[in-house]
Amino acid sequence: MSDRAFQVSRLPGFATIAIGVFLALYIPIFTLAAYSFNTNISMSSWGGFSLDWYVKAWNNDQVKDATLRSLIIALWAAVISTAVATLAALGTTRRKAFKGQTFIYVIINQPLMVPEIVTAVALLIFFAQIKVITGYQGLGYLILAHSAFCVPFAYLPIRARLEGMDLSLETAAADLYATPWRTFRHVTLPLLLPGVIAGAMLAFVISLDDVVITEFVKSGGQDTLPTYMLGQLRRQMTPEINAISTALLVLTIALLTAFFLINRQNDKN
Amino acid sequence: MNAQNAVEARNTVKAFGQGDAQVRALNDVSVEIRKGEFFTLLGPSGCGKTTLLRLIAGFEMPTSGTILLDGQDITYLPPNKRPVNTVFQSYALFPHLTVAQNIAFGLQMLDKPAAEVKSTTEKMLALVKLEAMAGRKTSQLSGGQQQRVALARALAPQPKVLLLDEPLSALDLKLRKEMQIELKRLQTETGITFVFVTHDQEEALTMSDRIGVMSAGKLQQVGTAKDIYTRPVNRFVASFIGETNFLTATTEAGGARLATGDLIEVAGTTPGQRVTVAFRPEQVRLVTAGEAGAIPATITNLVYFGTDTHCHVALNDGTEVVARLQNPSTGDAGLAIGQTLALRFAPGAAQVVED
Ligand SMILES: Nc1ncnc2c1ncn2[C@@H]1O[C@H](COP(=O)(O)OP(=O)(O)OP(=O)(O)O)[C@@H](O)[C@H]1O
Ligand SMILES: [Mg+2]
Numbered sequence: 001m002s003d004r005a006f007q008v009s010r011l012p013g014f015a016t017i018a019i020g021v022f023l024a025l026y027i028p029i030f031t032l033a034a035y036s037f038n039t040n041i042s043m044s045s046w047g048g049f050s051l052d053w054y055v056k057a058w059n060n061d062q063v064k065d066a067t068l069r070s071l072i073i074a075l076w077a078a079v080i081s082t083a084v085a086t087l088a089a090l091g092t093t094r095r096k097a098f099k100g101q102t103f104i105y106v107i108i109n110q111p112l113m114v115p116e117i118v119t120a121v122a123l124l125i126f127f128a129q130i131k132v133i134t135g136y137q138g139l140g141y142l143i144l145a146h147s148a149f150c151v152p153f154a155y156l157p158i159r160a161r162l163e164g165m166d167l168s169l170e171t172a173a174a175d176l177y178a179t180p181w182r183t184f185r186h187v188t189l190p191l192l193l194p195g196v197i198a199g200a201m202l203a204f205v206i207s208l209d210d211v212v213i214t215e216f217v218k219s220g221g222q223d224t225l226p227t228y229m230l231g232q233l234r235r236q237m238t239p240e241i242n243a244i245s246t247a248l249l250v251l252t253i254a255l256l257t258a259f260f261l262i263n264r265q266n267d268k269n
Numbered sequence: 270m271n272a273q274n275a276v277e278a279r280n281t282v283k284a285f286g287q288g289d290a291q292v293r294a295l296n297d298v299s300v301e302i303r304k305g306e307f308f309t310l311l312g313p314s315g316c317g318k319t320t321l322l323r324l325i326a327g328f329e330m331p332t333s334g335t336i337l338l339d340g341q342d343i344t345y346l347p348p349n350k351r352p353v354n355t356v357f358q359s360y361a362l363f364p365h366l367t368v369a370q371n372i373a374f375g376l377q378m379l380d381k382p383a384a385e386v387k388s389t390t391e392k393m394l395a396l397v398k399l400e401a402m403a404g405r406k407t408s409q410l411s412g413g414q415q416q417r418v419a420l421a422r423a424l425a426p427q428p429k430v431l432l433l434d435e436p437l438s439a440l441d442l443k444l445r446k447e448m449q450i451e452l453k454r455l456q457t458e459t460g461i462t463f464v465f466v467t468h469d470q471e472e473a474l475t476m477s478d479r480i481g482v483m484s485a486g487k488l489q490q491v492g493t494a495k496d497i498y499t500r501p502v503n504r505f506v507a508s509f510i511g512e513t514n515f516l517t518a519t520t521e522a523g524g525a526r527l528a529t530g531d532l533i534e535v536a537g538t539t540p541g542q543r544v545t546v547a548f549r550p551e552q553v554r555l556v557t558a559g560e561a562g563a564i565p566a567t568i569t570n571l572v573y574f575g576t577d578t579h580c581h582v583a584l585n586d587g588t589e590v591v592a593r594l595q596n597p598s599t600g601d602a603g604l605a606i607g608q609t610l611a612l613r614f615a616p617g618a619a620q621v622v623e624d
Contacts, residue, residue: 171328172361174348176375177426186374190365 077146161195281334312483563611
């Protein structure tokens, strides 16, 4: 009918293509998860259900080490990038538009646009020099690098929340004798909190997942879970990797679900 | 300086934007608002009412001019340092706080002792009859209840002046009437100076001690409801408040002569000027055609309003005039469209107004 709006879903073959895409996306993941419960060491033959590979991964000190390191880095990166992103969001929304504002947006979102490998190489060279000068070899480099590329992910939900906030609430607080700091502390921040939590969770997940930059920046013995897995793949593929991947997948899904639930809660208010 | 004034604005100008795009929201406004009075700013949309309130509250700084509070220059004082509170049109209640916490907010920011915060909050809850709602979130309240929370929150710190920006405009008619009475009661009970903004003339006439009529960034007239209704200084005020007939005339010794050749009695004019004569519909009397000194007219329309009838008549040159006639308690007034008759005015009813 001519008066009906154009709908992609009415094109011939739409259903076939959609199903094809879903299968291409999810079959590998389901296979990966399924084989993590395989008794066999082989990736091609099913030998029955078992949790052995999970037990094995759980008892593997290298895995434990890498997991702990990943969590520490992700936690710090989430905290630092969220703090920076909150300040950036306040600076770009709670003042009159200024010259160069677009430039500031570009700078904040730079990690989304510059190819990760370029950032990785740049950080490698930069940190190498600092390592020589200071002699410091610790996790700080990884934490800093992760904090940097997590900023835009934390920034976006916080800015969205700030922009949706009724400005007259802050005016009302000032009218009721609140100093600018107390206005922020008692009105802006509590209302911003869901955005901050969402931003932190997103940053956490992004940091947890990173391979490229971590691979370049880490010193010897600083494997995170993803770089450890990459290293294992180069040697021998066992379902232990499947088990770790599946566990990571479940954790990520849990965090993202929480993120969406918090966002939906926001929208209702 | 007058010690009786709660707020005074002196030659305030507020311009927004630059160059050609500049808007003068306030153009040289001076006003004195007395202690303890219910002062209303009345004017059409965009005339600068909110801007004047925002200057008094401190949310905005004037381009030039001075704002005084209790005789003190507060022009550049930030809003949190002014003993002035605002009831916002959108209420602006804090959604993350309960009703009681909203009301307590100002007192807490003033660092009042906890016991005082508690007792004042309870007093305020009682004042606006919301004791039962103290623990609720503000999103769980009706429009009228939110309105009362906003009032209590602004009154709790006992400001010297309370600013209200069209606080009733979001309410339906019945609730609005109730809140008008409520507001007036609160103002009398607390004795706080109220500066109330509205574009509703009836609201202004019934509630205010004095009214300031604004138009296009200027204060046109300040006075009591009666002053403004019976002695409007210009055409804008006369037409904005109540209904008014305007006729163009030329002054001469005995009064003002209309284009029809009829003479209207007006006081205090110099002969030989073209002027606008204004009079209210209820000040017109209809008499039989041909009566000496009355202005001949023909009825063009009759609109029945229950207690009275609006009788539209055309003068000989076609100018339309509206007369309001009280309906007789029995029978009817015996008027019909097309009927010819004549107009008379109560003595002193017609007056010359500036354009
Ligand atoms: N921040 C601003 N920037 C530019 N122009 C503004 C600003 N605030 C107000 N104005 C202009 O100043 C004029 C007066 O505005 P104001 O809000 O004081 O009107 P008002 O009398 O309160 O009207 P309303 O009854 O519609 O609320 C308007 O023409 C408006 O467009
Ligand atoms: Mg307004």
